[in-house]
Amino acid sequence: MTLFAALKRRNVFRVSAAYVVIIGVLVLIILMMGAERTGLLRTATQPMSSQSAESSLPPAAPASRPQLAPEDKSIAVLPFSNRSAGSENTRFFSDGIHDDLLTKLSKIHQLKVTSRTSVMAYRDTTQNMRKIGEELGVTHLLEGGIQQAGDRVRINIQLINAYTDEQLWAETYDRTVTAESLFEIQGEVARAIATALQTTLTAQESNDIERVPTTNLEAYRAVLMSRQQVRRDGFIGLKKAVEYANRAIELDAEYSDAYVALATALNAGVYSGVHDVDNLQEKVQAALDKAFELDPMNSGAWSALADLKALLGDPDAEDIFAKAMQLDPGNSDIMMLFARVLQRDGKPLEAMQLLTRARELDPLSTSTLFVFARTLMALEDREGARAAYARIREIDPSSQLGYGPTAGTYFASGQMDLALYWLRRGQEIDPDDFEMGGWMVFIYDTLEDYIGAQEWSTWLDSWVTNQPQPMAMQARHHYLVGNFEIALQYSNLALNLDLPDRWNSDAIFMRIKRDEALANGTPEAGIAVFRENHPQLFQSPPEITADNLLQAVDLALLLKLSGQKEATTTLLEAALAAYEQPYFTSGSQRERLVPAKSEALAILGDEQAAITELRRIIDKGWRLYWRWETDLNPNFNGLHENPEFQAMVQELEADIAQQRERVMAMTNRGEIAPVPAARGK
Numbered sequence: 001m002t003l004f005a006a007l008k009r010r011n012v013f014r015v016s017a018a019y020v021v022i023i024g025v026l027v028l029i030i031l032m033m034g035a036e037r038t039g040l041l042r043t044a045t046q047p048m049s050s051q052s053a054e055s056s057l058p059p060a061a062p063a064s065r066p067q068l069a070p071e072d073k074s075i076a077v078l079p080f081s082n083r084s085a086g087s088e089n090t091r092f093f094s095d096g097i098h099d100d101l102l103t104k105l106s107k108i109h110q111l112k113v114t115s116r117t118s119v120m121a122y123r124d125t126t127q128n129m130r131k132i133g134e135e136l137g138v139t140h141l142l143e144g145g146i147q148q149a150g151d152r153v154r155i156n157i158q159l160i161n162a163y164t165d166e167q168l169w170a171e172t173y174d175r176t177v178t179a180e181s182l183f184e185i186q187g188e189v190a191r192a193i194a195t196a197l198q199t200t201l202t203a204q205e206s207n208d209i210e211r212v213p214t215t216n217l218e219a220y221r222a223v224l225m226s227r228q229q230v231r232r233d234g235f236i237g238l239k240k241a242v243e244y245a246n247r248a249i250e251l252d253a254e255y256s257d258a259y260v261a262l263a264t265a266l267n268a269g270v271y272s273g274v275h276d277v278d279n280l281q282e283k284v285q286a287a288l289d290k291a292f293e294l295d296p297m298n299s300g301a302w303s304a305l306a307d308l309k310a311l312l313g314d315p316d317a318e319d320i321f322a323k324a325m326q327l328d329p330g331n332s333d334i335m336m337l338f339a340r341v342l343q344r345d346g347k348p349l350e351a352m353q354l355l356t357r358a359r360e361l362d363p364l365s366t367s368t369l370f371v372f373a374r375t376l377m378a379l380e381d382r383e384g385a386r387a388a389y390a391r392i393r394e395i396d397p398s399s400q401l402g403y404g405p406t407a408g409t410y411f412a413s414g415q416m417d418l419a420l421y422w423l424r425r426g427q428e429i430d431p432d433d434f435e436m437g438g439w440m441v442f443i444y445d446t447l448e449d450y451i452g453a454q455e456w457s458t459w460l461d462s463w464v465t466n467q468p469q470p471m472a473m474q475a476r477h478h479y480l481v482g483n484f485e486i487a488l489q490y491s492n493l494a495l496n497l498d499l500p501d502r503w504n505s506d507a508i509f510m511r512i513k514r515d516e517a518l519a520n521g522t523p524e525a526g527i528a529v530f531r532e533n534h535p536q537l538f539q540s541p542p543e544i545t546a547d548n549l550l551q552a553v554d555l556a557l558l559l560k561l562s563g564q565k566e567a568t569t570t571l572l573e574a575a576l577a578a579y580e581q582p583y584f585t586s587g588s589q590r591e592r593l594v595p596a597k598s599e600a601l602a603i604l605g606d607e608q609a610a611i612t613e614l615r616r617i618i619d620k621g622w623r624l625y626w627r628w629e630t631d632l633n634p635n636f637n638g639l640h641e642n643p644e645f646q647a648m649v650q651e652l653e654a655d656i657a658q659q660r661e662r663v664m665a666m667t668n669r670g671e672i673a674p675v676p677a678a679r680g681k
Contacts, residue, residue: 074137076119079120080095106331108330110197115332153182157173297327299327306321346582369388379583415621417666437460438472441456441457448657458678475494495529510529510530527555556571579597598636611644614630
């Protein structure tokens with residue numbers, strides 16, 4: 001049976017339940033505070049079972065009695081204080097339980113639950129409840145603490161009205177530490193909150209709250225640790241996340257969330273450059289197949305599957321994200337991931353709709369703010385994007401997301417000096433991010449400070465090998481300074497290794513291979529390289545995307561020189577049609593595509609149109625790859641002697657010279673740090 005067929009057999013029905021009046025809630029609190037469970041310790045008050053609690057409630061309130069408005073059914077679960085002695089792992093454990101409780105609450109469709117990243121800003125806070133409620137935009141706060149000693153765990157919880165500081169409900173759970181007892185506590189807390197906030201649970205929501213995904217405590221701990229390491233990000237954290245997920249699978253091969261944790265950690269590693277998606281695709285898919293076999297309704301599995309599809313460029317990713325949101329409509333992380341894909345696919349307006357909802361649930365999430373900034377850039381709101389990055393720095397000064405990416409806003413406006421400033425700040429925050437070193441090579445080359453670029457290239461050579469983005473930036477550097485044979489070596493190695501495309505790397509490698517064919521007078525040999533690496537450009541009609549637009553234009557020159565006039569025209573017309581699509585060349589990830597239209601027009605022989613377009617983009621602030629794309633670009637061979645073209649190149653050269661002087665001044669003042677010491681391989 002296929003996965004989708006299995007899903008069709010899983011019907012979700014809603015059940016109706018009467019709202020509980022305020023007096024009824026108070027009665028419930030009193031009963032719960034005084035009850036003890038059979039077989040549990042009597043050193044702490046124990047909650048009643050959900051069945052006994054419900055049976056003790058008075059009849060439903062008359063319809064005329066006021067109920068909580070939807071906007072009042074909002075809650076933030078503050079980080080639990082970790083009262084356990086021992087290693088950092090105990091804190092991960094308490095954070096993991098807190099995270100799982102948030103997940104259970106977010107599945108209740110009538111509740112607005114502030115997401116994890118926003119509430120984590122209030123760990124160990126001394127602010128009063130009313131102030132926190134105002135900042136998070138919620139009417140209720142849940143706070144508590146966890147203490148573990150040996151095989152016992154004690155969890156204290158209290159629900160507070162953020163407007164009045166009034167305690168609405170409180171409970172202490174004292175249990176033997178087992179996976180079942182921890183999931184049971186989470187379920188009981190979720191039910192109590194749902195009752196106190198007068199929500200009606202559907203059958204599916206009730207099942208989700210009561211679900212016990214594993215009975216193996218150590219497997220549960222390993223999954224919690226894997227999730228925490230993913231949130232830490234970075235090369236070390238993501239590798240540990242994979243190790244913990246694999247450990248959970250070893251301990252309980254029937255634990256669906258363990259396979260989801262593995263898939264999520266591997267996907268995150270691809271985004272951060274730790275892993276190559278082509279090498280991990282089968283492993284991620286196998287983990288998700290097992291997760292779906294165990295739990296077809298696991299929203300985390302659907303989200304991870306959508307993320308994998310997005311990494312592979314599969315258009316089905318959007319539909320799968322929609323399915324994940326249907327299963328978990330209150331999950332801001334899924335909204336953020338979905339928005340990231342929409343923005344990358346040239347749909348910033350749709351992405352902004354999701355981000356608006358995600359930011360309501362998670363106003364302090366740096367990840368959501370990052371995608372928000374990227375989306376603003378796609379909408380050409382550079383000032384708005386800079387404000388969003390500034391907000392990230394305010395929330396978390398240690399996060400690289402607020403520094404290096406700010407450079408992209410200045411790339412777009414042609415302010416390379418300020419772009420360099422923010423790139424260096426970002427590299428200082430995360431010195432292990434070798435791609436940041438690649439960008440340093442790139443920006444110094446753009447400023448025509450080739451000595452500075454070589455220093456950073458040497459730094460990269462001291463510890464990084466076979467990574468596509470640094471290799472591309474080093475290949476381009478050697479091309480610019482006349483070391484064509486070294487540039488060609490980088491390109492040949494990257495193509496022979498079939499490295500993934502990272503930040504325009506493939507377009508750089510392919511252009512160097514094209515220029516090799518031009519230098520040898522063998523355009524057919526160059527065409528063969530393009531056919532092998534980009535067969536979609538030879539389809540009828542050619543398939544043009546943001547990932548192959550530049551390659552299409554470079555291929556067109558080879559086709560023209562080989563006498564294939566019709567193929568040249570067909571390919572360039574397809575490229576121009578793609579270029580004109582809304583948002584096709586906007587945003588931090590697509591600024592590199594801006595000169596493609598002018599190049600295409602020049603190859604087609606429409607020189608005046610090419611000049612007019614080049615003038616337009618220069619006036620708008622285009623400076624990226626300027627030398628590489630103008631007087632060193634064979635696509636403009638027909639314009640190199642044109643006075644207007646030469647004047648624009650001289651204008652760019654003068655502007656860049658002024659910016660280079662400003663960079664030198666900032667460096668002399670100590671505002672831009674020197675190149676770090678070389679690192680041993």
